[in-house]
Amino acid sequence: MSEKNVVPEKFNREVKMRDFDPQFKRNLRKVPCFQKLRLCFQCGTCTADCPIARFSDVYHPRRFLRMTQLGMKDRVLGSEALWLCAACFTCVDHCPQGVDIAGVLRALRNMAVAEGIVPPVFRELTGNILKTGYAYRIPALRLKKRIERGLPVLPKANMNDVAKLFDVLAISKVMKKENR
């Protein structure tokens, strides 16, 4: 079976001058994981070795690195493919220039979130942690079954602490913003 095109998606190859945002580039210089980004010379090792890229025509890490170098803010932050990195860190281990590629993608996602772009699954996971301290809402029946089969009680997370931390982290504010 051919690996390419199993998940066909559209990718706009046309680039216009107004796609480049110099302010976005300047802001990136302050973020630690972007400092090595300028060392990327587009060899494509990240994409060649990416298990996700084998099955997607739009998620190519190299493309994100180049678009970020050029300051294509809207294209990068608004891209659905930005959320396709599985964080397996193969690219990080293989990059000959030592670019923390997964770290760059993660930082770009954080920026997208600050702009109000949060995929529903991340909204749900964050909401669960805000409400229970755990990433999943574990049904009461499953907690009861644990005890029946002799497993220790799953402790309740300290929600007082979790709530206080979320208050100072201010991500609860971002989560309240409407998903664009």
Place this chain on the structure above:
Amino acid sequence: MAGLRYLLFLGCAIPYRMPSYEVSARKVLERLGVEIVEMPEFNCCGLPLDSVDHDAMLVLASRNLCLAEQKGLDILTLCPGCAGTMHKVNMKLQEDKKLKEHINGFLNEIGMHVEGGKIRVRHLIQALSEDIGLDKIKETVVKPLADLKVAEHNGCHVLRPAKYIGFDDPENPVLLKRLIEATGSECLDYLYETDCCGAPIIGVNDKIPLYLAGDKLRNIKAVKADALITVCPFCHMMFDINQSRIERLLSEKFGIPVIHYPQLLGLAMGFTPKEMALNELRVDATKILNSK
């Protein structure tokens, strides 16, 4: 190795949908004489929040590290995601004083303070290979699973990024293979063995991970493995719970049982399939054991 004690960090995914992994791991560790101390309370390791807010991930991971530092015990996790995340944060706090100050600024709000590097964070297979050791494991094997041929799938976060994890060789991992061989079974190589299962992007895009895991299952079937051995609740979900979905999507039949490593070890230690909760797996694993 006398007196190995760990603080068990369960994480969220295992109590949510993988009791078979927890049950088997606890029994196997007890047989090996490892003392498990329960965490009085904990929160999510932080990994799911990394994409949303990096600081939130660092703070949640650090709070768990704090709890372990207070107890003075190493953390043991069954989930590579939790292990990788908390281990990386633990190392970063130790090497970056500014970051530590930044994180302690948040933790101050709840009267906590993290040191970093004071305790260790271990994944089950790291503890089995490096702390407990193959010799000790082999001593406990009373019913070797000879004739069983299996394939392995390491969780990415047990191995990568190599710079922080420093366990095994991510390009050619052998330590899980050695652990499998200690049970008497043979561990086969297959194409794209070290590739990710794709589980982290389920929910964003389901098709890519299903194709990816399907490709791996096809390669595993091609080498005629009786079963696939995993050490991660997310990889296990991809290959076991989602296997029928993958089969429907690709119009292919795999029928490959997916077994948690401690279940395999437990069987070799003489535990019954029922004690190892083998009946709770989605793809029937009892057949391959009966026919051997």
